[in-house]
Amino acid sequence: MIVIGSQAILASVPEPPAELVVSREADLYPRDAPGKADLITGSIGEFSLFHETFGYHGDGVSPDTAVLPDGWRERLVTLCNENTGGVTGLCLSCADIAISKLVAGRKKDLDYVKALLSHRIVLRHTLLELLPTLSPDQRTLVESRLMGLTPV
Numbered sequence: 001m002i003v004i005g006s007q008a009i010l011a012s013v014p015e016p017p018a019e020l021v022v023s024r025e026a027d028l029y030p031r032d033a034p035g036k037a038d039l040i041t042g043s044i045g046e047f048s049l050f051h052e053t054f055g056y057h058g059d060g061v062s063p064d065t066a067v068l069p070d071g072w073r074e075r076l077v078t079l080c081n082e083n084t085g086g087v088t089g090l091c092l093s094c095a096d097i098a099i100s101k102l103v104a105g106r107k108k109d110l111d112y113v114k115a116l117l118s119h120r121i122v123l124r125h126t127l128l129e130l131l132p133t134l135s136p137d138q139r140t141l142v143e144s145r146l147m148g149l150t151p152v
Contacts, residue, residue: 002028002031003026003027003090004027004066005028005059013094017115024055026056034063044058067138077093094121095130097116098113098117098127099127099130102142113149
């Protein structure tokens, strides 16, 4: 499974700050069969028996859901432990999560990036180093949003 949402942080930061794990969903898709993402939503999605039982859910997404910098696949972080039931999650790096959230630009996304910066989980210069791999429009947008963030 490829985990692309904010919960991907759990692979890189085993005990992240509380404000970075408020979401009760994981955005993911099968690496070798991304077209089967609908099965995830149907099986463990919001309001499913899984969700009712465990209090969190999975959202099947597309590989195109998030805008990511080039090389993100090489930076994936493996997560496989007793909590994953033997399933290996391939999770975005924290820098790639931040870039995707800066592109999305919703308030909750920008707050998430601000918290990543504040806790020094990602560094501003690391994000700036990834900008050349984005399209010119995306690069301008991300740089503007990043420069507008002041860590708390």
